[in-house]
Amino acid sequence: MVDHKIPVILDGDPGHDDAIAWVLAKSNPNFDIKAVTSVAGNQTLEKTTYNAMRVCTLLGIEAPIAKGRNKPLLAQLITAGNFHGESGLDGPKLPEPCMQLEELSSVELMSKVLNETDELVTIISTGPLTNVAALLLAHPEVKDKIGMISIMGGGLRNGNWTPAAEFNIFEDPEAAQIVFTSGIPLTMCGLDVTEKAIVYPDDEKKIRAIGNQVSTIVADWLAFFFKHHEQLGWSGSPLHDPCAVAVLLKPEIFTIKDLYVQVDTKGQYTRGATIPDWHGTSKQQPNVRAVLGVDREGFVDLLVEACKVYDDRKVEIQ
Ligand code: BDR
Ligand code: CA
Numbered sequence: 417m418v419d420h421k422i423p424v425i426l427d428g429d430p431g432h433d434d435a436i437a438w439v440l441a442k443s444n445p446n447f448d449i450k451a452v453t454s455v456a457g458n459q460t461l462e463k464t465t466y467n468a469m470r471v472c473t474l475l476g477i478e479a480p481i482a483k484g485r486n487k488p489l490l491a492q493l494i495t496a497g498n499f500h501g502e503s504g505l506d507g508p509k510l511p512e513p514c515m516q517l518e519e520l521s522s523v524e525l526m527s528k529v530l531n532e533t534d535e536l537v538t539i540i541s542t543g544p545l546t547n548v549a550a551l552l553l554a555h556p557e558v559k560d561k562i563g564m565i566s567i568m569g570g571g572l573r574n575g576n577w578t579p580a581a582e583f584n585i586f587e588d589p590e591a592a593q594i595v596f597t598s599g600i601p602l603t604m605c606g607l608d609v610t611e612k613a614i615v616y617p618d619d620e621k622k623i624r625a626i627g628n629q630v631s632t633i634v635a636d637w638l639a640f641f642f643k644h645h646e647q648l649g650w651s652g653s654p655l656h657d658p659c660a661v662a663v664l665l666k667p668e669i670f671t672i673k674d675l676y677v678q679v680d681t682k683g684q685y686t687r688g689a690t691i692p693d694w695h696g697t698s699k700q701q702p703n704v705r706a707v708l709g710v711d712r713e714g715f716v717d718l719l720v721e722a723c724k725v726y727d728d729r730k731v732e733i734q
Contacts, residue, residue: 511732572708
């Protein structure tokens with residue numbers, strides 16, 4: 417029996433790896449999922465919201481779900497249909513949503529949860545940081561109620577959308593800058609770690625062999641993801657977003673370093689880059705717990721164990 421649960425908000429743009437991140441989050445009895453918020457990113461807001469509702473229906477996440485921002489704070493929306501398909505979550509069939517969307521916007525729902533919860537809340541953000549930045553702009557008073565923001569975003573040595581920038585940060589660098597300079601404890605799972613959190617076809621087989629509905633769908637999502645990564649020369653797929661959850665569940669399998677990290681919003685070649693001060697030349701205090709490495713096998717074990725938690729769950733899929 418768990419007597420103390422951490423209140424969390426899941427914010428993302430599902431997306432295959434966002435969905436798998438939520439599989440991990442819901443499997444953990446120590447998390448009390450208070451709200452789910454969608455954001456435009458991997459696909460348009462309509463699509464990511466529909467996907468968020470379908471994934472929550474599949475997993476039994478009963479928290480209120482609110483629609484977030486339909487575009488970055490200042491920039492134009494770009495989507496990643498090349499990775500996640502036309503629906504944003506192509507591949508296996510999913511259940512139709514069993515819930516209604518909240519009438520509140522993501523910002524209002526987040527602020528309500530933060531105000532109503534006695535304990536500090538952890539926000540897990542696996543998409544562009546637009547919703548979180550919009551929350552901090554509209555309700556700066558809730559800042560003290562956020563214990564941690566755990567993000568998938570950035571890369572301290574390379575990008576994946578441009579040579580310098582990772583997709584989530586490149587999508588909305590202004591939002592990222594607001595979050596990185598907010599003073600709120602920030603755990604950053606950038607490409608430094610997520611490109612080491614690779615799942616291979618043999619791992620997919622292990623997950624498929626579990627044989628429950630969720631594990632079969634996770635295996636199908638992985639198979640979908642493999643095809644796209646193969647074209648880029650990968651022999652497996654980096655599971656970016658699940659790192660932002662896994663680092664909270666099993667920090668001991670990760671390598672973490674406190675660092676001062678700035679977001680470039682202006683560079684001609686480096687807009688959206690996350691620039692680390694490796695050598696302390698700026699004399700600034702660290703603002704980020706930067707996650708740099710992971711024991712890959714420990715990460716896969718965590719995922720396999722999480723999938724087993726859904727043995728007794730089965731929903732109707734038409
Ligand atoms: C990030 O971009 C999206 O496509 C993934 O869902 C992940 O959040 C990786 O760069
Ligand atoms: Ca994502």
